[in-house]
Amino acid sequence: MGDRFDVVVIGAGPAGSSAAYNLAKRGFKVALIERGRKPGSKNMFGGRVYAKPLEEAFDGLDKAPIHRWVVKERLSIVNGEEYVTLEYSGSGGKSFTTYLTDLTDWMASKAVDAGATLITEVVVDRLLIRDGRVAGIVSGSDELEADVVVDAEGVNRLVLEKSGLVERLTPRHVALGVKEVIKVEKGDIEKFFGLGEDEGLAWVFMGSVSDGLPGGGFFYTNRDSLSLGLVIYLEKAVEGMKRHIYDMVEDLRIGPLFSKYVENGRVMEYSAHMIPADPRAIRPPRLVWDGLLVTGDAAGLLINMGYTYRGVDTAAYSGMLAAKAIEEAEGDYSASSLKRYEEMLMKSYVGRDLEKFKGVHDLYMNPRLFKEYPILLTGLLRRLYEFDYGGYRLSEAFSEARRGLVSLPRIILDLLEVYRKL
Amino acid sequence: MGLDIIVGIKYVPNTTNVNIDPKTGTLVREGVPSVVNPHDLVAVELALRLRDRYGGSVTAISMAPPHAVAGLEHVLGMGVDRAILVSDRVFAGADTLATSYVLAKTIERIGRYDLIVMGQETIDSSTGHIGAQVASWLDLPYVYYAIEVEYTGDGFIVTRELEDRIEKYRLSKPALISAKMYSLEPRQVTLRDKLRAVLERPIETWSNKDLGLDPNCVGLRGSPTIVSKVEFTPKVPRKNIIFEGDLREAVRKLVQALVEEGVI
Numbered sequence: 208m209g210d211r212f213d214v215v216v217i218g219a220g221p222a223g224s225s226a227a228y229n230l231a232k233r234g235f236k237v238a239l240i241e242r243g244r245k246p247g248s249k250n251m252f253g254g255r256v257y258a259k260p261l262e263e264a265f266d267g268l269d270k271a272p273i274h275r276w277v278v279k280e281r282l283s284i285v286n287g288e289e290y291v292t293l294e295y296s297g298s299g300g301k302s303f304t305t306y307l308t309d310l311t312d313w314m315a316s317k318a319v320d321a322g323a324t325l326i327t328e329v330v331v332d333r334l335l336i337r338d339g340r341v342a343g344i345v346s347g348s349d350e351l352e353a354d355v356v357v358d359a360e361g362v363n364r365l366v367l368e369k370s371g372l373v374e375r376l377t378p379r380h381v382a383l384g385v386k387e388v389i390k391v392e393k394g395d396i397e398k399f400f401g402l403g404e405d406e407g408l409a410w411v412f413m414g415s416v417s418d419g420l421p422g423g424g425f426f427y428t429n430r431d432s433l434s435l436g437l438v439i440y441l442e443k444a445v446e447g448m449k450r451h452i453y454d455m456v457e458d459l460r461i462g463p464l465f466s467k468y469v470e471n472g473r474v475m476e477y478s479a480h481m482i483p484a485d486p487r488a489i490r491p492p493r494l495v496w497d498g499l500l501v502t503g504d505a506a507g508l509l510i511n512m513g514y515t516y517r518g519v520d521t522a523a524y525s526g527m528l529a530a531k532a533i534e535e536a537e538g539d540y541s542a543s544s545l546k547r548y549e550e551m552l553m554k555s556y557v558g559r560d561l562e563k564f565k566g567v568h569d570l571y572m573n574p575r576l577f578k579e580y581p582i583l584l585t586g587l588l589r590r591l592y593e594f595d596y597g598g599y600r601l602s603e604a605f606s607e608a609r610r611g612l613v614s615l616p617r618i619i620l621d622l623l624e625v626y627r628k629l
Numbered sequence: 630m631g632l633d634i635i636v637g638i639k640y641v642p643n644t645t646n647v648n649i650d651p652k653t654g655t656l657v658r659e660g661v662p663s664v665v666n667p668h669d670l671v672a673v674e675l676a677l678r679l680r681d682r683y684g685g686s687v688t689a690i691s692m693a694p695p696h697a698v699a700g701l702e703h704v705l706g707m708g709v710d711r712a713i714l715v716s717d718r719v720f721a722g723a724d725t726l727a728t729s730y731v732l733a734k735t736i737e738r739i740g741r742y743d744l745i746v747m748g749q750e751t752i753d754s755s756t757g758h759i760g761a762q763v764a765s766w767l768d769l770p771y772v773y774y775a776i777e778v779e780y781t782g783d784g785f786i787v788t789r790e791l792e793d794r795i796e797k798y799r800l801s802k803p804a805l806i807s808a809k810m811y812s813l814e815p816r817q818v819t820l821r822d823k824l825r826a827v828l829e830r831p832i833e834t835w836s837n838k839d840l841g842l843d844p845n846c847v848g849l850r851g852s853p854t855i856v857s858k859v860e861f862t863p864k865v866p867r868k869n870i871i872f873e874g875d876l877r878e879a880v881r882k883l884v885q886a887l888v889e890e891g892v893i
Contacts, residue, residue: 210824240820244662245699326827328706328818346820 212238212324214533215344215353217331217366219246221519222503223359224314225264225526230357231321233534238351239315239323240344242330247311250361251386251480252519254427254434255409256310257302260520260556264527265317272309274430275407277302279400281426282514285414288463289585304407304427304434306388307519314523331360333369334499340541341498355498355540357529359522362481362489362504372499373491378441382422382484385452386436387460388429389472396428399468411514414581416459420447421571424459425516432475435465440484440571452479483509483518485568486561494552495545500529510560513567513629521557528552566628575621579613586612631685632780635736636676636709636746637763638669638691640700641753665700668748670815672808673704675778676746677816683780686710688739692720692731698832705826706818713739717836722849729762731847734840736767744785745805749773760807770800773807 214230216223219241227239243249255277262268278299283292319325335343335350343352344366360366362381367373400408413423422439437456439448460469483489489507494500502508503522510517532548533540552558570576586608590599599607609618642661665673676687689704691697692715701712715735723731736745745764750757757773764771777788784801790809800806825831837847845851870886872879887893 210828238824244664248662324824324827326820326823328703329820329823330817347817349820351820351824 210238210351212236212351212353214238214355214357215240215351216323216357216359217344218242218359218361218503218505219315219318219325219327220250220311220359220361220503220522221314222505222508222522222526222529223357224311224318225523226357226359226502226529227318227323227325227526228265228314228321229527229530230533231318231323233530235530235533237318237323238353239318239325240329240331240346240351241315241325241327243327245312245327246315246325247308250307250311251384251478252307253384253386253425253436253438253516254429255302255304255407255515257517257520259301260524264523265314267317271305271313273303273305275304275396275402275405275428276300277304277409277427278406279402279408280515281408281410281412283410283412283414283464284581284584285412285416285464286581286585287415289589290412290414290464291584291588299406302409304409304429306429310519331366333366334358336370339497341496354538355500355533355536355545357526357533358499358501358505359503359526360505362483362509364501364505367491367501367505372496376481376489378445380484380489382438382440382482383444383452383479384436384438384482385456385479386425386434386477387456387474388476388478389433389435389460389469390475391431391433391469391472393431395468395471396431396433400428402428409515412464413577415578416455416462417577418447418449418455419574419578420444421574421577423577426465433465433469433472435460435469438482442484443572443574453477483507484511486510487565487568493542494549495542497542498540500532500545500548502526502529508557508561510557510564511567511571512560512564513570517560521560524555524557525552528555564628570624570628573621573624575613575617576625580621583609583612583618632679632683632744633685633742634676634680634687634744634746635739635742636669636672636687636689636704637732637748637759638673638689638700638704639666639748639751639753640664640691640693640697641666641751663696663700665703666748666751666753667815668750668752668808668810670704670707670748671810671813672746672748673707673709674813674815675775675808676744677708678813679744679778679780680710685743688713688742690715690732690735690739692716692723692728692735694721695834698834701832702823702826703818705831706823707816708819708822710831712832714832714834715836715840716834717838719837719844719848722852723847724852724854725756725758725762726853727847727849727851729759729766730851731840731842732759733763733766734842735835736763738835738840743780743802743804744778745769745803747805747807749807749810757807760805764805767803767805769803769805770798771805771807772798772800774809775806776809776812778806 213235214237216227216239230237280295283290331344407428410426416424427434486507502525508521528551536544590604643664687709689709689712747760772787776790779786787798789796872882
């Protein structure tokens with residue numbers, strides 16, 4: 208083909224759109240290739256985005272399709288009908304809820320406005336390798352050459368796999384996320400949660416909701432809809448999963464936590480996606496090769512902080528840094544020159560948080576967190592609050608609640624681990 | 630000597646869960662993502678195969694609001710050479726008669742063509758009128774349920790598949806055919822063609838300024854069809870009965886319940 212681009216970006220998600228936008232802004236001729244019908248049609252997230260890194264990656268974030276700014280956070284430990292909830296109300300303004308499809312579409316449109324060429328409905332099959340370096344991409348029988356390629360293909364990184372740059376994903380690498388978007392009446396969200404018009408709630412929960420498997424749930428308020436979903440870590444689910452995940456989500460929707468919010472709602476959308484589970488396992492051995500940079504979920508940049516997830520901001524930020532590194536490389540797109548991207552990324556908050564929260568995944572592999580402790584905690588509080596005549600002292604309630612469940616030394620060790628890893 | 634082919638496409642809401650406005654009886658299209666009518670993609674595939682075999686060109690036409698440009702980009706990505714979006718406010722609210730009139734006039738304005746290919750019907754209205762009506766306006770021979778076309782130089786041999794037989798027709802050119810739904814697997818968009826669609830944008834937009842049609846013959850005013858009533862199939866609440874016990878016993882209970890309900 209006669210058309211030649213400076214840069215080809217694989218995938219018009221948050222990482223790819225950010226890379227394309229920041230490159231086009233710097234005068235690079237960029238092709239942004241997306242397999243979906245439009246940007247965002249193939250991706251999925253829980254429901255919230257941290258704003259600051261996005262503001263850095265894109266100008267004019269105030270024009271983005273933002274639904275609600277999160278001012279309320281809830282964390283619940285669930286044991287069947289019982290649950291313990293911790294709620295935090297603050298001034299908010301740090302993260303917002305949205306539909307990722309719309310936000311991604313906006314990001315890609317920023318890239319197009321900046322001069323990038325968006326090509327949708329095209330699947331990139333593999334990298335074009337010439338003389339041992341990445342020289343473009345191959346789609347079907349077509350090749351598209353470029354000086355440098357940005358891989359932003361997402362968690363299911365088939366292009367990298369086919370090129371032999373990363374190992375195949377196994378259940379250990381990924382979790383499964385399933386989500387329902389439930390439309391509710393206008394004004395319901397404000398009424399239910401005591402929120403202002405553009406204020407939102409983020410809610411994560413764990414325990415019996417995942418049938419005792421490593422994982423948890425999330426709930427976010429959009430403009431006039433609710434996002435409710437589950438994440439199950441596949442490593443343990445392969446053997447431990449007893450029923451379909453959609454039955455688990457259904458139970459969640461009609462269960463004690465959420466039924467009152469969604470009973471008059473209508474399920475508008477049902478989606479599922481793979482989620483990078485253990486950032487250390489999924490991270491490619493390197494993020495740059497000759498002529499190639501890897502960004503976003505493909506680089507394993509989703510961070511599970513234990514009490515919240517973030518992936519959209521880290522993806523967009525990595526795309527921006529990739530663009531910066533390409534500019535600074537001044538035409539030398541060898542791995543040693545592009546290494547600057549990996550350095551900048553690892554020195555940024557993305558790399559720092561990846562390091563900080565690297566233990567969370569191990570913590571999640573502790574089955575007691577999802578089974579015994581929710582039982583213990585709800586049992587403890589039940590004894591403290593529900594009595595007819597005489598009540599319990601805390602120590603009494605505690606030792607009774609944990610009897611036959613988990614030993615005291617075990618609890619102390621687990622607590623220490625939680626403390627160390629969170 | 631190649632074949633110049635015109636193919637008609639419609640950009641339709643991509644849903645089986647169609648919402649109807651109870652007042653007007655028309656489709657609610659808002660908020661529903663659109664796609665090229667899948668049966669039209671069969672027509673596009675047939676046209677592209679003929680072009681690939683005999684040479685020539687394929688021009689896609691669509692009468693639609695401006696957003697249908699994405700649908701035209703899709704077929705350009707499949708390999709269609711040129712696209713024309715026929716778009717004007719006066720064309721809005723058209724029934725099949727007014728639509729086929731505008732399409733026929735568009736085809737007349739294109740001028741040079743050997744063959745017109747349409748889809749069998751659309752997924753959002755399923756009338757199957759357009760092919761026959763355009764053929765009537767243009768006074769062309771018309772065969773529908775076509776599964777195969779052979780070009781003979783002065784015309785076509787068209788194979789038509791019916792439920793119980795296959796028929797072969799000899800048509801003089803130019804002619805119009807409707808491709809039988811599901812008869813061909815539409816090809817995927819390719820990088821090369823999509824890139825060309827995006828970079829060269831071989832899409833023209835024609836309004837009524839270009840066509841100069843009498844406003845009384847197009848759009849809502851040119852549409853004699855009246856939707857007098859829309860009736861919905863009644864919603865039957867689920868009974869939520871689970872038949873337990875061993876398989877034989879459960880099936881027996883199920884059959885019994887179905888008989889009692891008058892289903893079987």
